[in-house]
Amino acid sequence: MSKSYKEIAQYLVNGEVDKKEVKRVTAEIKPDLTVEEGYLVQEEIVKMKLAEGRKIIGPKMGLTSRAKMTQMNVEDPIYGHVFDYMLIENGGTLHLSDVIHPKVEAEFAFVIGEDIEGPGITGVQVMAATDYVVPALEIIDSRYENFDFTLPDVVADNASTSRVVFGNAIKRPSEVDLDLTGVGLFVNGEMKDLGAGAAVLGHPANSIAMLANMLAKKGEKVQAGHIILAGGITGAVMLHEGDHVVGKFDGFQDVEFKVEA
Numbered sequence: 001m002s003k004s005y006k007e008i009a010q011y012l013v014n015g016e017v018d019k020k021e022v023k024r025v026t027a028e029i030k031p032d033l034t035v036e037e038g039y040l041v042q043e044e045i046v047k048m049k050l051a052e053g054r055k056i057i058g059p060k061m062g063l064t065s066r067a068k069m070t071q072m073n074v075e076d077p078i079y080g081h082v083f084d085y086m087l088i089e090n091g092g093t094l095h096l097s098d099v100i101h102p103k104v105e106a107e108f109a110f111v112i113g114e115d116i117e118g119p120g121i122t123g124v125q126v127m128a129a130t131d132y133v134v135p136a137l138e139i140i141d142s143r144y145e146n147f148d149f150t151l152p153d154v155v156a157d158n159a160s161t162s163r164v165v166f167g168n169a170i171k172r173p174s175e176v177d178l179d180l181t182g183v184g185l186f187v188n189g190e191m192k193d194l195g196a197g198a199a200v201l202g203h204p205a206n207s208i209a210m211l212a213n214m215l216a217k218k219g220e221k222v223q224a225g226h227i228i229l230a231g232g233i234t235g236a237v238m239l240h241e242g243d244h245v246v247g248k249f250d251g252f253q254d255v256e257f258k259v260e261a
């Protein structure tokens with residue numbers, strides 16, 4: 001018998017909570033899962049977390065840069081949700097015992113000041129509705145074996161969302177050209193990848209605009225007070241015990257964390 005969206009959501013949350021990889025949903029459980037159904041599974045995960053008392057920090061965009069699309073072999077941007085229990089303070093520690101097989105990527109986040117309701121939203125409108133931009137390191141941790149998934153699978157799995165480290169340095173959108181801002185991802189002093197904000201759909205604000213337009217199809221909007229990751233600028237880098245990860249964002253203070261057992 002085929003599983004309900006709620007049962008598939010539970011299967012994925014079990015993977016997260018037990019820190020055990022699971023087979024991708026389209027391998028056996030539901031080979032014909034569509035992207036739309038993937039979002040229905042993700043909505044069930046969101047409901048479960050909210051029922052546990054978790055709070056939403058904001059949605060997040062993923063697969064918004066060529067580097068990420070090529071690395072994951074998936075062509076379309078997606079969104080997921082970041083919750084309060086996923087936050088690690090800048091300079092803090094990621095414990096490997098809390099996750100499965102984490103990777104890190106460097107991103108910009110937007111602190112939204114006013115609701116943004118699509119359709120037809122542009123990056124310029126997003127900048128006007130944004131209070132601050134913040135550099136961030138996102139730790140993704142696909143619940144699937146080897147990060148091996150199709151687009152509907154990764155949507156169902158809340159876009160691999162696991163942990164986030166936000167930088168302390170914030171800027172007003174008018175103070176910075178995010179597209180021209182250079183970003184380097186360093187592990188133990190070695191540069192693993194580099195890029196600039198423009199890698200994300202020409203400008204990271206375009207990613208938030210795309211989110212507003214995607215949400216509009218469901219009668220939802222980008223909400224004031226949410227902090228929204230625009231998607232990895234660099235490719236994602238596998239993490240190991242003892243790693244010291246530093247994100248360098250031109251003109252901002254560094255964002256960093258350590259990886260321990």
Ligand code: OOG
Binds near residue numbers: 107154230
């Ligand atoms: C999906 C999550 C992608 C991003 O910034 O592109 C993402 C994955 O790569 O596992 O968060």
Ligand code: MG
Binds near residue numbers: 061062105107231232
């Ligand atoms: Mg990301």
